[in-house]
Amino acid sequence: MLRSTPTGIQSPPPLVNPIAITMESLTRPVQKGKCPRYTMSGKTAMVTGITGQDGSYLAELLLEKGYEVYGLVRRVSQPTSGRSLINHLLTNEKFHLVNGDLADQNSIDNAVSQAQPDEFYNLGAMSFVPESWRSPMMTADITGLGALRCLEAIRKHAPTCRFYQAGSSEQYGKVRDVPQTEATPFHPRSPYGCAKVFAFEITRNYRESYDMFACTGILFNHESPRRGLEFVTRKVTMTAARIARNFDECLWIGNVDAKRDWGFAGDYVEMQWRMLQQDTPGDYVVATGRTHSVRDMITLAFSHVGMDLVWSGEGVDTIATDQNDVIRVRTNPKFFRPAEVDLLIGDPALAEKELGWVPGTSFEELVQMMVDSDVAIVEEAVKGGYAPPIPPE
Ligand code: NAP
């Protein structure tokens, strides 16, 4: 039965499909942040990107705090597909889905004017960096202009609503400081990074032009069992789990020398919320302050499935063999990028000083959590007699 929402838009019933059931472990709330929890209720939040990794964690956090949550979703012809991360929230009477697309000003205007949110979290984006070279216009439109459309909708229809923009360490690109802080100049290296710089600047401009409570979190890479399979950490953990069960023999990878500051997404959404609870709006780096190479991440993940990798070769000739001399990692030039971001490491000192935020999950715990989850998914598939998920090319 369809549920009517105050916006007059009907929420679909809970989705029951094979993917959702097998992904049950992904939808269990995982909140490990060590920060004390504030309690609050009676507020309304609107979230774009609710079907994604961060959107699903943020929705859980806001519902736990008593918020009425409106998630903006793109219309799809088969609503049972692609929403597995929020299936478990659809029966919550404070959780509502409203149709909207970041490409479409009218849909955002309507959603904001009807829901009258107190807080608006713009997490929606085309977020996969390699895709941004293949589809630069779409990336600029959704990831860049999408933020402006949200700001315009708020300015016109709910001017006291507080706005959070999901900024990215990709804005730093070819880094000018190590570690990167709120004062580090931007030098983006991809159409995605350029779009995020625009979104950052327009958010600051609306704050300064219209006295809006608008801020950006400059978030460094954050991962979880809910991460999309095309991103490197999840590609590695799912492939390691598949290799352990003989579904694959090796992992095909790109540049293993790139370094990233990887944190846990469940910790990072707490910081997104905290940014909107301040007396004055500001922009903050959200990071762990530690960096690791892709190579180290792969070595750690494979060790959790019993494979001790030894690396040899360089660049496109890089390989890694296990203790039985079987090649478990090979390099394919197609995974290299036209312009790489070599080193990211953020300085979260301001977030800790002004918002009392510290990340609660270490890199080692994060990788273990992701491998455990993917091993469980592969085991469920084996038991159920169907094929486990394959990371896309
Ligand atoms: P994600 O899993 O890729 O989710 C992206 C979300 O955006 C999905 O819900 C997607 O909806 C939605 N979306 C895409 N195009 C849309 C459109 N035209 N209209 C409305 N919604 C649209 O991303 P994430 O990892 O949760 O990241 C959340 C945000 O943080 C993104 O803005 C990302 O760029 C940014 N960010 C992420 C990281 C990170 O490490 N995860 C770091 C820095 C910044 P569909 O399900 O319909 O595709």
Ligand code: F7E
């Ligand atoms: O790549 C290297 C790749 O795709 C990480 C997004 O959430 O974080 C994310 O962007 C690194 C890069 O994430 C493969 O070259 C090697 O150096 O997991 P990724 P990303 O590009 O850092 C930022 C902060 C965002 O804002 C983005 O939305 O890993 N790498 N081999 C590979 N990467 C992928 N995907 N696949 C490979 O085979």
